[in-house]
Amino acid sequence: MSARTTLRWVGAGALALALGISADASAATLAVDDDKLDCPSAPFASVQAAVDAASPGDVIAICPGTYEEGPATIPAGGANAVSIAKMLTIRGAGASKVTIRPKPAITSLLGTTTNYRNTVGSVIGVYRAGVRTLVDISGVTVEGGTTTVGSAVKFYNAEGSLTGSVIRNVAPLNGPYGYGVVIASNLVADRLPVRVAGTSISGYAKAGVVLDSTQLAPALGILAATITGNTITGAGAQVQTPQQGVLATGLATGSITGNAITNNLGAGDRVSAGVRLVDLDLVPAAGTTTTKLTATGNNLVGNGYGVVNETGAGADAALPFTATGNWWGNAAGPSIGLPKTLGDPVNGAAVTFSGFRTTAITAPATPAAITDAPPTGEIDPPTASKIVVPGTTYTLRASAGDDFGVRSVSFAVGGTTIGSDAVAPYAIDWTPSAALAGQTLPLTVTITDSAGQTTATPLSLALTVLAPTVTPTATATATPTPTATATPTATATATVSATVEPTPTPVAIAAPAPTPSIAAEAKPQAPKKVTLAVKAATGRKLTVSGALTLPAGVSCPAAGTVSVSITLGRKVIKTAKAKLGVGCAYTVTATLPRTAGGRKVTVNSRFLTAGTLLARSAPERTVTVKR
Missing domain, CATH: 2.60.40.10 (Immunoglobulins)
Structure with a gap:
């Protein structure tokens, strides 16, 4: 039997407890906690261990902590710190609370032939292993730490999303590779949508986001990428390496929109750009005049070039790339080549920039907030009648659940805290004292989740403490002896007599039957x-x-x-x-x-x-x- 949990203990009357964790009602949720302090019932301390135990469609809920992942030994072909090759949802408790990085002892995750199109070299690697892979990742910070990595997160021949997260400290500027997010494929005729949204990306060596698709695929395109609402920030002025905010090549389709892409400078202005396109499929989408991949509605400011569209040989591309409606850092639009006299430059007619913005877009808030619902639960009465007997010990129980994890469940009777339990099943013993006899008291339960939230609606039920039974004393009542009365003499011959009623035998009054005891129920x-x-x-x-x-x-x-x-x-x-x-x-x-x-x-x-x-x-x- 595998170590699996649904983040709740289901008790009597709680079988239908709705946690709202997954759209798939049959999916299980596997909790992960590095130190078992925030989610003590979590069966896993490692993200990879939870991924390995999960079935396709399950949810991995990561409680606050720092998760240092990766195998003990890196093979010559390379490895990932966390490898995912099945359909899963990875939900971190928030980018400020959850950090994933390689173990410090790992010097490099790179193999001997590391490139965009392989399944290794990343802190989190999502790839296809014979079957469709769709992975949604949210609420985490991913960093390389002191380990040499190819990328922080890679989707290779896979679908999914990265939202509400932080990519940082990926690699030093002079290190090999060191990309933020890579979305790559070498599949033919298989469309792969991937979305990166509400994420802060910085600390990369070469590029914040890479869209790379093989040229062997049909012209309809292979990647369907949506890069939206992110902040992609380069290292600024430096001479170690060229940097690109977004680098796209091959048959990539989709949109780059609503992002703040800044400070991508470095060794050579033309190869340091907010958006750089190399041998991109530039044939307009069917029935339109726009390219299949577009960059619209972004802030492109402080980069060597705002947008560069070129061939693999470094020449201007013959067909223009659609980059309309952007803010280039100047109300008059972009500069055309160098020197930079207006906003961030474009390489001439290779970029369509008409309809540019004259003011900046509102910078996106990154990382986007992660929804963390309050915990839910219910109380199991200690007896069916909710009546308890003084001096008898009862077990107070509650079911509890949360979309990440339950930290503790506390019990109180009549406003007095009895105790708390941190590990499911949540229960504590209580013995009502004789002083409580005859009272009706509220039993209240407070559930606290890993974020410190408590239930939105108080959990309470009334308990009656049985009063002691009083047996009345039986009393005998006797009829008093009447006094003899003499009849006055009427005539001399009359007889005077007195009549005395016999004294009745005392009759005992039966005591009322005592109240039935519920000791059997207790x-x-x-x-x-x-x-x-x-x-x-x-x-x-x-x-x-x-x-x-x-x-x-x-x-x-x-x-x-x-x-x-x-x-x-x-x-x-x-x-x-x-x-x-x-x-x-x-x-x-x-x-x-x-x-x-x-x-x-x-x-x-x-x-x-x-x-x-x-x-x-x-x-x-x-x-x-x-x-």
Whole structure:
């Protein structure tokens, strides 16, 4: 059974807890925390370990921390610090909170033949390994540190996005390669969209963003890149190396728009440019006069050239590149070649710059903010009736979930904090005192996520502490003896007599019946938990087995039922029940619907008696159903 988590512990009544983590309801979320301080329940401390354990479509949620990644030994062919060759979502808690870089002991990730078009040499390498690869990365800072790298992030023959992130300290200016983001391909007739947005890119040696596509592909283009809302900042005046904000070559299509591309200077103005195009496919898009790749609505300021469009031999390209609606640093537009007399130069008729802006665009805010939803959860009542008995110990439980990770869950009764738990399943023991008898008190739960946020709506329920039963004392009541009364003498012959009523036997008044005790419901000697194992048999049949874990000296309950729930995404697709057998064990076999074939399901079990929940499995299990 692999170490997987859905960032929540599902308890009774919480099977449909919606976390809003992924559009795919069946996707699992694997949490990563380098030191287990922000997300103590995270099963992984390494991004690569989580990627290796994930299935296509899963989410990797990275909690705050610094992640030094990479293999212990770099082969001659090179390696990545983090390699991804499956469809995943990588969600960092924010670029100011999550940093990914190579291990300091790694001197170089480069292989002997490192270039744009290979699967190695990057801090994060996303590449295709026989099947379609689409990876969305957000909320991280990526840097090279002291390691020689080809690029910070590379998409090679892959699709996806990089948003709300920071690329910095990629490589020294005189180092080999050292690109910020590389989007490259050598595939034929396979369109690959990649989006870079809301990201700050700096500290690169050669170029901030590279768009590179083989010339062997059909003329419709191979890359469909969207580079938007980024700040791409070169090193400024220096003589070590030429720099380009964006370098594009081959059959790249798409748009470069809304970016602030500045300070790309260096050894030679013409080869240091905000946007440099080398042997780009410049045939206009069908039915238009614009090129398939365009640069519009950007700030192109403080670069050696604003835009250079040339052949591989360094001559001006015969067809012009579309670069309209940009701000060139001067209300009169760009300079035409050197010397620079107006705004950033262009190389003459090789660039169409008409309709330029006379004022700058508002610089994009980078990195773009990452949405971090507050945690969610619910309380499991300690008893079905929500009535508790003084002197009896109860386990207070809550389910909790978050789109990144839960830091802690605290419990309070009547405004007094009882304690907190940092690791799922979230629970703490509590014994109501005799002083609370007869009171109704709120049980409140506060869930705190890795960002320090708490639940948007307070979690609370009322508990009643049972008052002590008072048995009235029985009292005997006797009828008093009446006083004898003499009748006055009427005649001399009359007889005077007195009549006395006999004294009745005292009758005892029965005491009222005492209030029924709920000690049976409290179950102070209830089972501790239910163990759980899942075996995928042939077809869609699952065998679920386990046993009750009992306190010392407690016998197996004579009655009660184990209820097994099987969940696909957020929907319970199968329930099954079983009685306990020898050794307090149980076994349930369930055949799942066809929709479950080949997908992951979550299995959990609960032990109930007379409708009262006594124990549950912890943790739940996830298994892939065979087709």
